[in-house]
Every structure is written in C-alpha cells, then in structure tokens.
Amino acid sequence: MPETLVFYLLSAIAIGASALVIGQRNPMYSVLLLIASFGALAGLYIQLQAPFVAVAQIIIYAGAIMVLFLFVVMLLNAPQEDAAEWDRTHPLRRPTISRFGGLLAALLVVQLAWALLSARGVEAPVGAGAVADTGSVRALGRVLFSEYVFAFEATSVLILVAMLGAVVLARREGES
Amino acid sequence: MIVVDFVVEDMDLRLLVQLGVIAFTFLMLINASALLVYAERKVMGFMQQRYGPYRVGPHGLLQPLADILKLLMKEELTPKGADRWLFTLAPILAVTAAFAAFATVPFGAETTLFGLLDEPVKLGVADINVGVLVVFALTSMGVYGIVLAGWSSNSKYSLLGGLRSSAQMISYELSYATALSAVILLAESLSLRVTVDAQAGYWFGVIPRWYVFLQPVGFLIYMTAAIAETNRAPFDFPEAEQELVAGYNTEYSSVRFALFPQAEYINMTTAAAVATDLYLGGWHGPFLPVEYGWIWFLVKVGAILFVYIWVRWTVPRYRYDQLMQFGWKWLFPASVINLIATAALVLSLNA
Helix, strand or coil: CHHHHHHHHHHHHHHHHHHHHHHCCCHHHHHHHHHHHHHHHHHHHHHCCCHHHHHHHHHHHHHHHHHHHHHHHHHHCCCCCCHHHHHHHCHHHCHHHHHHHHHHHHHHHHHHHHHHHHCCCCCCCCCCCCCCHHHHHHHHHHHHHHCCHHHHHHHHHHHHHHHHHHHHHHCCCCCC | CCCCCCCCCCHHHHHHHHHHHHHHHHHHHHHHHHHHHHHHHHHHHHHCCCCCCCCCCHHHCCHHHHHHHHHHCCCCCCCCCCCHHHHHHHHHHHHHHHHHHHHHCCCEEEECCCCCCCCCEEECCCCCCCHHHHHHHHHHHHHHHHHHHHHHCCCHHHHHHHHHHHHHHHHHHHHHHHHHHHHHHHHCCCCHHHHHHCCCCEECCCEECCHHHHCHHHHHHHHHHHHHHCCCCCCCHHHCHHHHCCHHHCCCCHHHHHHHHHHHHHHHHHHHHHHHHHHCCCCCCCCCCHHHHHHHHHHHHHHHHHHHHHHHCCCCCCCHHHHHHHHHHHHHHHHHHHHHHHHHHHHHHHC
16 A cells, blocks of 8 residues: 555656646756656656666666756756747747647547557566566666667667767867 | 565564664764864874864864854855755755765674674665665765756856866766776675675685775776765865865855765765775674674775875865866776776686
8 A cells, every 4th residue: 555655656746747847947947857757757666676777767867867968958058938039939839830749749648548548467567576676687687688689789879879970060160 | 675574573673773773874974974074174184284173172073063063153145146946955955865875885794783682683774686876876966966056056156166066977977887887797796785795705814805806996996986976186176266266165154055065075985885895895804703894894984084085185186177088088998998807707707
C-alpha cells in the first residue's frame, strides 16, 4: 500500500512539473521544473527495482544535460517572454502552422490512448526474476552488448555525428 | 535498494538503531564542517608562521562556534532585483545535496558497539548496490546550488562565479567519473562496502591490498578532480576574490551565506571518505581488529583532509584557461588511458 501511495505521489510530481515546464514564462524556472520531473522519474525507476537506471537518470539528465541547459539559459540571459509581442510576431502563430500542430497533438493523444488500451501483461514487472538486485548492472550491460549492440553502437555514432556537427556549425568561416 | 528490509518482529529495535546511525552521521558531518573551519585556520596560521585562532577557548577550539554565532546574528540581505525564491533555494540545495551525498558512504565494518547490541549493525546510512553512483550523482547535484546562487543574485560578479563553477564542474566530473570507473572494474562491484572488503588482507604479508597501490595514477586523478569538484584552491575559480569579489556568494549574508562554506566542507569530507573507501582500504588496516576499523577510517579521512588544506595554502591559483586546458588536455586523457589499461589488465588476468 505505501508503494502505491509513493507511486501516485511521484507520478503526480512528474506530470505536474512537466506541465509547469511549458507554462513558465521564465526559462530558468522551466529548467528547474524539468529537473524536478526527472527526479520523480528516477524515484519511479527505483520502484521498478531498477536502481541503476534511476541513478543513471540522475547522473546523465539531471547532472549533466540540465546543467548544460542552465548554462545556456544563463549565458543568453534570456529575459522573461513578453506575451503580447510573442503572440503578434512569432512564426509558430501563423494559422496554417498552428492547425498542423493541433492535428499532430490530436494524433499523439489518439496513439497514446490506443497504446494504453492495447497493452497486455503489465501487471508483473519486466524480468523481475532474471534481474536480481545485485546483478542489475551486470544484466543490463550483458543485454546492451549482446542483444541490443547494434542500436547501442548506432546511438553512439549518432551522438558523435551530432557533436561534430555542432563543432562545425559553431566554427566561424576563415578560422583555422 | 534504498528501502531497508526489516524483519517484522524485531523491526522496532533495528529501526531505532538505524535511525540512530543516521542521526549520528548527520551530526558527525555538521561537526566535521565546524572542525574543518578550525583546522583550516589553524593550518593556514602555521603555514604563515603565526598561531591562527587562539583566544576563544583553549587553543582557539571554540572559534567555529564563535564564527557561527557571528553569522547567525548578521542581517539577512536580499539584493534588489534578485529572484527571491531561487535566492533562498540555492543555499538550501547546495547543503542538501552535500548531506545527501554522504548517505551511501559506509564508514565502518559491522559492529555491536562494544557488545551493547544483540545484532551487529553496519556503520553507514544506507547500503545500496549502486552506492558509488549515488554518491557521484548527488555530488553533481551540488552544482545547481552554486549556479542558481550566481544567477539569482542579480549581480555580475555572482553570475560570472556561477558560470565558471558550472563549466569547471562539468569539465572535471568526467575525469572524476573515469577515475572511479577503474576502481569499479577492479572491485567488480558498484557497492562501496563490497569495494572496501575487497581490499582486506596483504600482498606478500606486508603491503596492504589497497587499490591505491594498483591505481596510483587513478588516485592522483581522483584527488585532483575532487579538489576541482569541491571548488577548492588551486581551482577555486567560482570564488576567485581578486577577480570576482567573492564569486557566486558575493550577495549572500548571514545563515544563507554560512550554508555555502558548510556545503563545501561537507563535500570535502565526502570526497575524502569516498577516496578512503575506494583507494585506501576504508576501515582495513594493521594493528586494529575490523570491529574497531572506524578508527582507521577516521585517521585516513583526516590525513586526506589535511592534504586538502595543505594544498590550498601552498599552491597558487591557476589561470582560468590553464584550468580548462589542464582538465581537458591532460587530466581527461590520462584518466581514459588509465581506465583502458585497467580494463585490459582485468581482462587478461580473468582470462
């Protein structure tokens, strides 16, 4: 019973914080709320008997990526968004584009509902027997480098390409 | 797992004992930060050929208390145009992350407290199978306190201090984590307690099986990166006073200010305790039975902390570009080479 309560509490924090991320006018608060959301997700992973995934979530997302986000927001020193100015000039406010966006959002809702309704066998945690508490990291590593090795390597190549692309884009012309 | 599995019958006593250990750890950390303030001023005094604090109490031992009282009685200022919420949240975040990071650091073997308890209790707040990673994750949370303090103060000096801090911590976290990984490879476990117990015993009957002898380079990299992570001299750029007044905490006063140095000293203690657990054999050492190993643990942590202070008052501050070059061009490649060499060694020995 306490587990269920904690689950609902963490889910509420995750969903609420994520919703507030979009609602904030100050980008600094958005970043912080996103971190809170990641923290709640890490708590959910612990409940799913996956402490390694939870800690990885904190280290990678909350510890590294969000620090970079914060860094960028601070460097740009982005002011609070001016609502009226935003409404008038922003290209995303054009009717065709916003209609297209609305269509995509509706599609997403339909797809989510369909996926949730057709899901079967979610009562038991996945592989709870195989992934004993001490072997969680070992099991994850083994699966990652055998069954999913192609996806894993492809992702790392993708990240490398993105990094090189950022370096190329950031370099000004004429500089060596 | 974080949830401690209690047997239902004798749950009350074990819960009480565990709560006692947690309270003890908490108080110990608070005392550690106070003692470190005293030690820092005293060691600095000796290095500059003077006495250091001497008036308050015998040999100035009550000086930290006087410092804290002085800070408590100061006025709490919030600068104009500061972000009120984040300005208050920042020091709380910093000190919370510092305390929480110690939660998975064990500091002694199982003990019955001189026969007081029926069942032995493990000295340490929580024994988690991914303990090293939890310490690492929560230490890296500490950067938010500093960055937010810098941003919310609405001051150029603070902002620059916060920016420098985030850049520095991201750069040195990599070397820090890579140095840790080499030890994890040797111990084949992410649990700090298992890592410590893997270091029991001796080679050839003389040399203790501490990982510092297998990982001398890793130990040096870890210590360097830890100094940078905790923003200590010679890497104390977030608060370089000649350039930034006082850096990220320029606008802070009273208790809100006091929490930043406290977080820094607690982070130092955690870094020293983790170094002791990972490299110096934790509570294993000659002459003392494992039951009294916590004495060895304290001695080792104290020695590392002394080196910390010693370095601070001996080495001048780097230049900022030197700091970045050192971190990325020397420390990080060295730690990666160290990791690959260790991995190759472990593989060839296991094969």
